[in-house]
Amino acid sequence: MNALLETLPEDASVEVITTQPNRYSSFSLEAPLLEQHSRLTIRRIALSEHNSGMVDQSKAFLGFLKAVLKMTRNQRYDVVYATSSRLMTASLGALVAKRAGCPLYLDIRDIFVDTIKDVLPAKVTWLLKPAFSIIERLTINAATRVNVVSAGFLPYFKSRYPQGQFVVFTNGIDxxxxxxxxxxxxxxxxxxxxxxxxxxxxxxxxxxxxxxxxxxxxxxxxxxxxxxxxxxxxxxxxxxxxxxxxxxxxxxxxxxxxxxxxxxxxxxxxxxxxxxxxxxxxxxxxxxxxxxxxxxxxxxxxxxxxxxxxxxxxxxxxxxxxxxxxxxxxxxxxxxxxxxxxxxxxxFARKKIMQALAQDIVLLAGSTSK
Structure with missing residues (x-):
């Protein structure tokens, strides 16, 4: 976030919508629901506790989705950046960008459609994979640019979405x-x-x-x-x-x-x-x-x-x-x-990688707002 604020023009601002820390029911950290700074607003959405199961996570995401759509209604943005290890979070970013009429920059940290076939029972995958494949296609095609955190993802995405713009900015060291x-x-x-x-x-x-x-x-x-x-x-x-x-x-x-x-x-x-x-x-x-x-x-x-x-x-x-x-x-x-x-x-210092990513986001926002 600091890298993005340093790269943006002085009159630009950033709004972050995320969740309260909630990965494990056995461990939680408190953070304010709203933080406001001169050029940065952070809104955190409180979700129900979960034990990492699919049902629990689905319920938590539905709560997040409703809150995000309410917060972003009638808002205007120059670019929407969505980072996602879960496909539906990326899809939510695509929906927000479409409503705002602005470009979408996706940051993909996992290939959800590719993963579910391995970690879920075959009878569940048989039902879910076709639907999630459609959602993936709509989401990736909606993005102006897609970052993947692993170069190992590129063959999968480039073979399915040859018209897409893909870049690689890996995770880094805090x-x-x-x-x-x-x-x-x-x-x-x-x-x-x-x-x-x-x-x-x-x-x-x-x-x-x-x-x-x-x-x-x-x-x-x-x-x-x-x-x-x-x-x-x-x-x-x-x-x-x-x-x-x-x-x-x-x-x-x-x-x-x-x-x-x-x-x-x-x-x-x-x-x-x-x-x-x-x-x-x-x-x-x-x-x-x-x-x-x-x-x-x-x-x-x-x-x-x-x-x-x-x-x-x-x-x-x-x-x-x-x-x-x-x-x-x-x-x-x-x-x-x-x-x-x-x-x-x-x-692989995160600061260096984030500076390069921030520059790419700002260039995208600038090129599409002219």
Whole structure:
């Protein structure tokens, strides 16, 4: 947001409509419903708590949709920017832009239509995918420009929407993580080491398919700490208990400052995506903050994520998702040292990426308002 305000003319203003923090029912942060600054207005919509299930999320989105349409009625904008990891949020942005008669800049963080076939039952997908495919087509075709956060998304979108304007501005590293990066190399201590996973515990991450198995293989050498919540947390807990794993701990979500401290205390940072075709296209945002902290990274990913890690992230070991034997082998290849990744941090600092994105948005608004 700061990058956009710095790029816009002095007489321009920005209105942000978002939600109150509500990702997990087990963790919430308070934020004012309305913030007004000289050139910036932020409106937050309070939603019902949810447990990351489809029904809960659908109800929450309907509440968001009604509130957004009410807030934007009869409003005029030069450009609407919609960022979405869920297709319907992007579609809502398209509707607001159409009512306002202005260009739409989409920021796509997931391919919803491609993902549901992997994470939902076949009988549900059979019913939903045709409808969501139509919504996707209408939404993408309504956009003047589309940013995708992973270059792995480009083949999907370009093959389906050859007339579209697509750009790639990836996720980046927030200042808090840059400030917390190590200054020099430091080897891990002796004895049992800590492997940390922090983030969503859902079907997309598939932690229940891998952590209990590798934890048993490394009992006495490694202890695993999982910080987060999500739709598969209970499955992970059950798999840990049924496997009699004594070296795995699950903790609820924590604030960012405590999370950074947890990263710094860990010896290895763990990342995993389930073995689904859709996840071969993604680039997890978690990877950027992991890499900034300088810890060895143990990643069960495939496709574009694996290519990206091998090219850009030193001291990171990649294995095929859900493959225990490859995971064990990959771990042994890691160097147990924390050291700065200066080149990566410089290239993928969020401030630098957001400045470039802001310039692109302002250019679009300027070119279509003449």
């Amino acid at each position: 200042d808090e993580f840059i400030e917390a990066q190590p200054l020099d190399a430091k080897p891990s201590g002796q004895g049992e080491m800590t492997v940390l996973y922090a983030g969503n515990i859902g079907e997309g991450q598939g932690l229940h398919t891998i952590i209990p198995q590798i934890a048993r293989r490394f009992e006495g050498r490694l202890k695993f700490r999982c910080i987060g919540d999500g739709g598969r947390r209970s499955q992970l807990q059950n798999a840990i208990e049924s496997g009699a794993c004594k070296n795995v701990e699950i903790s609820p979500p924590i604030r960012r400052d405590a999370l950074i401290a947890a990263y710094q205390e860990a010896d290895v940072l763990f990342l995993h995506l389930n073995d689904y075709d859709a996840f071969r296209k993604v680039l997890p945002s978690k990877l950027f903050e992991y890499a900034a902290l300088g810890k060895p990274i143990w990643a069960g990913v495939a496709g574009y994520s694996a290519e990206f890690i091998r090219e850009h992230v030193p001291n990171a070991a990649v294995f095929s998702p859900c493959n225990v034997e490859q995971a064990v082998t990959a771990f042994e290849s890691l160097s147990m040292v924390t050291e700065p990744r200066h080149e990566f941090v410089d290239r």
